Amino acid sequence: MSSxxxxxxxxxxxxxxxxxxxGSKDKAKSAYAGQIICDKAKEFGxxxxxxxxxxxxxxxxxxxxxxxxxxxxxxAGGDHLSGYEAALMHLGLPTxxxxxxxxxxxAAADTFNFKPGTRAxxxxxxxxxxxxxxxxxxxxxxxxxVAQTRTIRGTEVLTRAILQDTPEARSTSxxxxxxxIPTYDITATENNVKFxxxxxxxxxxxxxxxxVAMDILKPYAARVERQLQxxxxxxxxxQLVNGDAAYAAAPVVNLSAYGADFASSKTLKDxxxxxxxxxxxxxxxxxxxxxxxxxxxxxxxxxxxFNPTTANKSVAEHLQDKGGPKVSLAxxxxxGVSFKLATAAPANKLICxxxxxxxxxxxxxxxxxxxxxxxxxxxxxxxxxxxxxxxKLIFGDTRVVLNMA
Numbered sequence: 223m224s225s226x227x228x229x230x231x232x233x234x235x236x237x238x239x240x241x242x243x244x245g246s247k248d249k250a251k252s253a254y255a256g257q258i259i260c261d262k263a264k265e266f267g268x269x270x271x272x273x274x275x276x277x278x279x280x281x282x283x284x285x286x287x288x289x290x291x292x293x294x295x296x297x298a299g300g301d302h303l304s305g306y307e308a309a310l311m312h313l314g315l316p317t318x319x320x321x322x323x324x325x326x327x328x329a330a331a332d333t334f335n336f337k338p339g340t341r342a343x344x345x346x347x348x349x350x351x352x353x354x355x356x357x358x359x360x361x362x363x364x365x366x367x368v369a370q371t372r373t374i375r376g377t378e379v380l381t382r383a384i385l386q387d388t389p390e391a392r393s394t395s396x397x398x399x400x401x402x403i404p405t406y407d408i409t410a411t412e413n414n415v416k417f418x419x420x421x422x423x424x425x426x427x428x429x430x431x432x433x434v435a436m437d438i439l440k441p442y443a444a445r446v447e448r449q450l451q452x453x454x455x456x457x458x459x460x461q462l463v464n465g466d467a468a469y470a471a472a473p474v475v476n477l478s479a480y481g482a483d484f485a486s487s488k489t490l491k492d493x494x495x496x497x498x499x500x501x502x503x504x505x506x507x508x509x510x511x512x513x514x515x516x517x518x519x520x521x522x523x524x525x526x527x528f529n530p531t532t533a534n535k536s537v538a539e540h541l542q543d544k545g546g547p548k549v550s551l552a553x554x555x556x557x558g559v560s561f562k563l564a565t566a567a568p569a570n571k572l573i574c575x576x577x578x579x580x581x582x583x584x585x586x587x588x589x590x591x592x593x594x595x596x597x598x599x600x601x602x603x604x605x606x607x608x609x610x611x612x613x614k615l616i617f618g619d620t621r622v623v624l625n626m627a
């Protein structure tokens with residue numbers, strides 16, 4: 223069971239009360255206030271972004287302007303900033319440069335230097351800056367591989383889904399009167415999901431940051447993000463191939479069992495019909511494939527498989543050009559299979575599965591709080607981009623490793 227406090231216990235307060243003295247020019251007071259916010263976030267198992275979003279009551283966060291209470295965080299149309307966004311605005315921590323609006327990233331560097339408590343927010347500010355300035359497409363990502371991603375605040379046990387009726391019941395379209403309804407029991411095992419930390423860090427000094435623009439970190443932070451995603455994908459691939467304490471390793475089948483011909487230096491690209499037969503066989507089992515994961519060599523093989531040629535058309539295609547009837551065979555089985563890149567995938571193999579019911583990604587909520595606390599206590603500025611993630615299989619029969627050897 224989680225030892226964290228319930229989120230419903232978070233007391234929503236005006237921004238000034240939540241932040242305390244974090245914006246004070248007295249470095250000792252600022253550092254102490256930053257530590258208090260970190261401690262509060264840890265109590266609820268949240269990162270600082272989520273804690274500020276939940277803890278700050280924006281409608282009550284007014285300031286005095288010439289004797290009148292004004293709310294600077296309200297937007298046009300009745301909308302308002304989130305608690306986290308309001309904190310950045312109040313503390314002078316911009317995430318993008320805009321000369322037209324007089325927004326300078328140097329302001330963030332000055333804030334971090336003179337108000338050490340605000341350094342707890344440094345990783346979040348750099349993340350936001352990266353989203354604004356560097357919209358980089360990741361070659362590898364768990365998006366498109368996992369069924370869903372959940373954020374958890376405590377431990378998570380592995381579960382197993384067991385069909386209590388006969389295996390044939392899964393394909394039954396109608397339930398006879400008085401017959402049992404096919405039922406899956408979800409049971410907990412004695413094993414917890416294993417979590418792994420992914421990521422790396424960049425360290426400079428606050429004096430360095432004052433002399434150069436904050437956005438000097440952008441290309442370095444982009445590299446950190448790319449390596450983090452590759453590490454996460456590697457962990458996900460390991461779970462897909464090797465299984466976990468609830469489900470065994472994925473079975474391995476040879477494409478040659480479906481008629482593939484690998485003689486005379488032929489490879490996957492020369493065996494489209496065998497690949498179709500494999501996909502049909504998986505669909506007949508009730509576990510159709512909609513996702514394939516492989517390395518760059520497998521990507522090249524699939525790419526070359528569909529390399530256009532100048533071969534003559536079939537008789538049917540010629541007749542269709544003259545007005546003959548066209549038969550649409552575009553089933554999801556044949557048109558909806560996605561390829562996802564993973565450099566950690568085994569050579570000469572494709573990991574094939576149905577994404578919606580195979581793998582779940584779990585993210586530990588407050589895994590970056592420790593780095594935020596360290597940023598408050600020392601004079602170096604460290605951008606740490608880490609995620610504690612774990613993976614658990616949903617069903618055990620939805621994946622197979624297709625071997626090309």
